[in-house]
Structure formats: structure tokens, C-alpha cells
Amino acid sequence: MFGKFHSAIIFAGIIAVAAMAGCGKKADSSSQPANPDAVPIRIAFWGAVEEKEIITKTVTDWEKNNPNVKIVLEHIPSGSYTDKVLTEIAGGNPPDIIFCEVNIFVTFFYKDALLDLAPFLAEDKNFDIKDFFPEVVGRFSRDGKILCIPRDTAPFAxxxxxxxxxxxxxxxxxxxxxxxxxxxxxxxxxxxxxxxxxxxxxxxxxxxxxxxxxxxxxxxxxxxxxxxxxxxxxxxxxxxxxxxxxxxxxxxxxxxxxxxxxxxxxxxxxxxxxxxxxxxxxxxxxxxxxxxxxxxxxxxxxxxxxxxxxxxxxxxxxxxxxxxxTGGSGYAILKTCKYPKEAWEVVKCLAGSTGQEMLADTGLAQPANRKIAEGKFWAASPKAPLNKKMLNQAVQYVLYDPxxxxxxxxxxxxxxxxxxxxxxxxxxxxxxxxxxxxxxxxxxxxx
Incomplete structure (x- = not known):
């Protein structure tokens, strides 16, 4: 909803400076687990260099304690991301988990591609969606279904x-x-x-x-x-x-x-x-x-x-x-995923505390988890800008695109x-x- 003069700036901002990224189209394994029976979970995402490094480290560390899952990262250039994933879905070779920005999410919702995560949340006592800013949770929810777990929120404030x-x-x-x-x-x-x-x-x-x-x-x-x-x-x-x-x-x-x-x-x-x-x-x-x-x-x-x-x-x-x-992003599981239980555990890793804390520390993204946003990696961080905590208040005034x-x-x-x-x-x-x-x-x- 912006003019051409601003489009490059805005799109780069909403997707967390993706234009800075050195992106490759080929999928690469974040690790090589010894377990030959490990369940493969493929994640499609985009992002800047710092973002890719944080995601890679987060899942690599997680795999060490979860040898039953083999994570494959598919880093796609931001400009072709949506078309690439939709093509993979249509061609019968979809990823299991996709990274969703708040507006790209709408496209995948209307393609009826996303799995309802509410049942997982209802059963999981270690992950509380109430810890997250309700505004971005609301954006990722439709008709009583929660279709994407927020990772960050991004008021243009x-x-x-x-x-x-x-x-x-x-x-x-x-x-x-x-x-x-x-x-x-x-x-x-x-x-x-x-x-x-x-x-x-x-x-x-x-x-x-x-x-x-x-x-x-x-x-x-x-x-x-x-x-x-x-x-x-x-x-x-x-x-x-x-x-x-x-x-x-x-x-x-x-x-x-x-x-x-x-x-x-x-x-x-x-x-x-x-x-x-x-x-x-x-x-x-x-x-x-x-x-x-x-x-x-x-x-x-x-x-x-x-x-x-x-x-x-x-x-x-x-x-x-x-x-x-506002912008913002999160992780969703596609309905075509063969191993949704394992994929849910991976989503918790991706949208969990460690990754959000690391992103917050770089200053790149405001955590969607309010507890983290109010803590030492964001609101109380001594790194510039010192007043970034004001964004925790700005969230209540955001309006998403239709x-x-x-x-x-x-x-x-x-x-x-x-x-x-x-x-x-x-x-x-x-x-x-x-x-x-x-x-x-x-x-x-x-x-």
C-alpha cells in the first residue's frame, strides 16, 4: 500500500532488511545427526545475514538434544519467497514449516495451506501463547484457529x-x-x-x-x-x-x-x-x-x-x-506436513525464547513474546537505541493491512x-x- 518511491525501503523493513542477505536457493542441512531414522523437517525462510546465522545456530543447538529430528533449512531470496513456496506446494514438494510475514500470511491463509496450531497449544503446558503480544497473535488467528506462532512484531513507530x-x-x-x-x-x-x-x-x-x-x-x-x-x-x-x-x-x-x-x-x-x-x-x-x-x-x-x-x-x-x-513475522506448519508433532516442537524452537533473545540483542526485531520484550535483551538493554522499550507501548496502536x-x-x-x-x-x-x-x-x- 505504498508508492514506488518507498517500496524498496518498506519491503526491506517489513522483511527485516532481507535485501542485505546473501541468499541461496538450495536447501542445506543445519547438522548431520547420527540417527538414520531421524524425522526430516524442512523449513523455508528468508532473512538478512544476521538473521540466518541466528536461525541456524538456534536449530543446530536444538538438534543436539533432539536427535530424532533432522532439520533442513531452505533459505529463499525475499523477492521470490512467496512464489517459490507456492510453486513447491503446487508441485508436491512443499516445506513443512514456513516463515510468514503478517501480510504474506494472508496469501497462505486464502490458499488454505496452514495447519491449525490451537490443538498443540491446548495440550502443550510448556508454551503459552498468552505470553505474546495479543495484537500479532490476533493477526495470525482466524475463525478460532491459531495458524502461525509469532516471532517478532514491528510497529512503524x-x-x-x-x-x-x-x-x-x-x-x-x-x-x-x-x-x-x-x-x-x-x-x-x-x-x-x-x-x-x-x-x-x-x-x-x-x-x-x-x-x-x-x-x-x-x-x-x-x-x-x-x-x-x-x-x-x-x-x-x-x-x-x-x-x-x-x-x-x-x-x-x-x-x-x-x-x-x-x-x-x-x-x-x-x-x-x-x-x-x-x-x-x-x-x-x-x-x-x-x-x-x-x-x-x-x-x-x-x-x-x-x-x-x-x-x-x-x-x-x-x-x-x-x-x-506494522509488520511482524512468525512460523506456520503447512497442512501437507507429514510429521506435524515433530514440526510443532521445531516451531517452538524457532519462535522460542533463545531465538527471540538473540534477535532482540542485535536490535533487528522486537520480540513478539512480551516477557522477552520487557526484559534485559530489549527494554532494559543498554545498547542503542535506549528508548526502544517505547515500542512495547506502541504495539497497542498498530493497524495491520486489510x-x-x-x-x-x-x-x-x-x-x-x-x-x-x-x-x-x-x-x-x-x-x-x-x-x-x-x-x-x-x-x-x-x-
Whole structure:
């Protein structure tokens, strides 16, 4: 549901920076157990290098104490993951367990490919789904069935900020309860041209901006913060609401940050500068940017001790309204699995404490298990960003993409196309959103 300008950033974020991965298509065994009668369990997944290493270590250690199971890891490139797994299912050679992102999950649900895990949970006294954030559990549950065990959750709620730049202008660091007016005032104060002039100051030259105050890609956060919604009911969408005034006001604010207030680089400006947002931020030419927590490992590596940085929660909108788009992922067992009992034990390993703690420690992913998210590997971790614990509160405000079999296709075809025109200021926000709503409603009206 995003424009082409943002699609690479967003997709990489939702799938936990999968573009960083050096992926291979061939399946490889994580170990070679001595037991010739070991039950084979094949796992299809994608992920960045750090993620692959953590998964491999997790299952290898688990196998040492479970010689009756032979785990085979199938690492698939992120861009071809869904098609590859669906092809394997259709060809009669499916994996037993699949890694599911919250939107890819919808595709597999409507293919009726996923095994209900509720019976396993009911019988297993050592694994309590109540330990997990209910929002992501709810996304992976349908009609009383739990079809995927969450591993992580990923609200698009982070405002990354450079403390050094704030200090330079004697600005207090943003707090999680700040609002849109405060956010805009701060963004203006931290934006200046080559003569040191700020927006709204006489003589400010918007064509010669030296440092920007903010950049973000989640236009839907602005929709939610202004009281709007994408659809009437995320779980059973019947009407697109992007043509309503609250949504229009939110997206207008998003666009105005670049074309009216001049605090955010225009899409074409980024292209002309030949730099991406991470480069602008690490070079201290950008004070704040919005994304998900998955940016953390790269920032820790590149910034090091160059400057201090942290995160704050995305600001509240008028009337104190709040809402964030979100990602997240987990593990599901396919109905075609020949050894579901053994596969369940493997899923517990994959979505269990060890793997979630290791991912949390890298900063790559917020644990779906609340106990871990509230513990020493996340909320109490001394590693940057120190305020990542705020994401444990942000989870309650998340809104998932609509649960509809055609949503991803419709989003790419209609929302993405029109949003590209809107964010480039080529068409009025109202006209673009009303056109999106009209096209989407035609799809939702089909039975």
C-alpha cells in the first residue's frame, strides 16, 4: 500500500532488511545427526545475514538434544519467497514449516495451506501463547484457529533522532507523548539553508537547504494520527475510507512537510543528492527520520561512537489520536506436513525464547513474546537505541493491512500508483485519494 518511491525501503523493513542477505536457493542441512531414522523437517525462510546465522545456530543447538529430528533449512531470496513456496506446494514438494510475514500470511491463509496450531497449544503446558503480544497473535488467528506462532512484531513507530543536532540548537529531545504541532516546530528548527535560515524565517531559501529536520515514509501513520482509516474493518474490509476528510488531512500533512514546510526532502531532491536516508542521517545532514526498529543494526555499525542517537514514538495527531502501520513475522506448519508433532516442537524452537533473545540483542526485531520484550535483551538493554522499550507501548496502536485476498495486488496497482503521484505533488491529495478509494471499493464489492 505504498508508492514506488518507498517500496524498496518498506519491503526491506517489513522483511527485516532481507535485501542485505546473501541468499541461496538450495536447501542445506543445519547438522548431520547420527540417527538414520531421524524425522526430516524442512523449513523455508528468508532473512538478512544476521538473521540466518541466528536461525541456524538456534536449530543446530536444538538438534543436539533432539536427535530424532533432522532439520533442513531452505533459505529463499525475499523477492521470490512467496512464489517459490507456492510453486513447491503446487508441485508436491512443499516445506513443512514456513516463515510468514503478517501480510504474506494472508496469501497462505486464502490458499488454505496452514495447519491449525490451537490443538498443540491446548495440550502443550510448556508454551503459552498468552505470553505474546495479543495484537500479532490476533493477526495470525482466524475463525478460532491459531495458524502461525509469532516471532517478532514491528510497529512503524520509530522516530530516529540525532542527539548532537538537538544539542547544537539547544532543543530538548523528543518525548513519546509529543504531538504533531510540537513535531512540526522541532522539524522547522532543525531545518536550515546554506545561510543558516530556517523555514518561516525571512530569506530562507528552500532550494539551498543544507540540513533537513525530518524524513518519513509511512503516510498511513499520518492518516491514523488524524483520525482516518484505510478501510472500515481491517479483518473484514468492505469499504475503503481513504477518500474521507480525516484521511485527506493526514496525507496532506505528510505532503506538506516537503512542499509547504520544507522540513523534509522531496523525492526528486533525494535522487539529485545521490544519497539515501541512512546516509543523510549518518552524515548528520538529517536530524530525524521515521522507520521501524530494523534500521538499528546498520546504524549501530555505521555510526559507532560518531554521535549519540535514540528513538521516540511517532507523534500524536490532533485530539491525541495515534496509530501505526506494522509488520511482524512468525512460523506456520503447512497442512501437507507429514510429521506435524515433530514440526510443532521445531516451531517452538524457532519462535522460542533463545531465538527471540538473540534477535532482540542485535536490535533487528522486537520480540513478539512480551516477557522477552520487557526484559534485559530489549527494554532494559543498554545498547542503542535506549528508548526502544517505547515500542512495547506502541504495539497497542498498530493497524495491520486489510485482511483480503486481493489487497496486496490492489495496493500495488492502485494505491502505489496514485501515492507516487501524490508524494511527488503531481496531483492534489484529495483527487488522488478519492480515486484510490473508488478503485479499491470496486474490488471490495466483489464477492
Amino acid at each position: 520509530c522516530i530516529y533522532y540525532n542527539k548532537n543536532i538537538f544539542d547544537k540548537f539547544n532543543m530538548p529531545y523528543p518525548k513519546d507523548d509529543w504531538d504533531m504541532n510540537q513535531f512540526l516546530a522541532v522539524s522547522k528548527k532543525l531545518t536550515f539553508d546554506e545561510n543558516g535560515k530556517h523555514p518561516d524565517e525571512e530569506g530562507f531559501n528552500e532550494k539551498k537547504i543544507k540540513n533537513y529536520g525530518f524524513w518519513g515514509w509511512t503516510w498511513q501513520n499520518f492518516v491514523y494520527s488524524y483520525g482516518g482509516r484505510v478501510v472500515d474493518d481491517v479483518n473484514k474490509p468492505t469499504k475503503c475510507l481513504l477518500g474521507e476528510q480525516a484521511a485527506i488531512d493526514g496525507v496532506q500533512m505528510f505532503v506538506d512537510l516537503s512542499y509547504k514546510h520544507f522540513v523534509s526532502p522531496k523525492p526528486d531532491s533525494l535522487t539529485n543528492m545521490g544519497m539515501n536516508i541512512n546516509q543523510l542521517f549518518t552524515m548528520e545532514k538529517l536530524a530525524m527520520f521515521q522507520s521501524g526498529i530494523w534500521e538499528t543494526p546498520n546504524l549501530r555499525k555505521i555510526i559507532g561512537n560518531k554521535f549519540a542517537w535514540d528513538v521516540a514514538m511517532f507523534p500524536k495527531g490532533p485530539g491525541g489520536k495515534r496509530g501505526f502501520g 485482511f483480503h485476498p486481493l489487497w496486496r495486488e490492489a495496493s500495488d496497482k492502485y494505491i502505489g500508483q496514485q501515492m507516487d503521484l501524490i508524494i511527488h505533488n503531481n496531483i492534489p491529495v484529495k483527487d488522488g485519494l478519492e480515486k484510490i478509494a473508488s478503485k479499491i471499493n470496486a474490488i471490495l464489492e466483489k464477492k
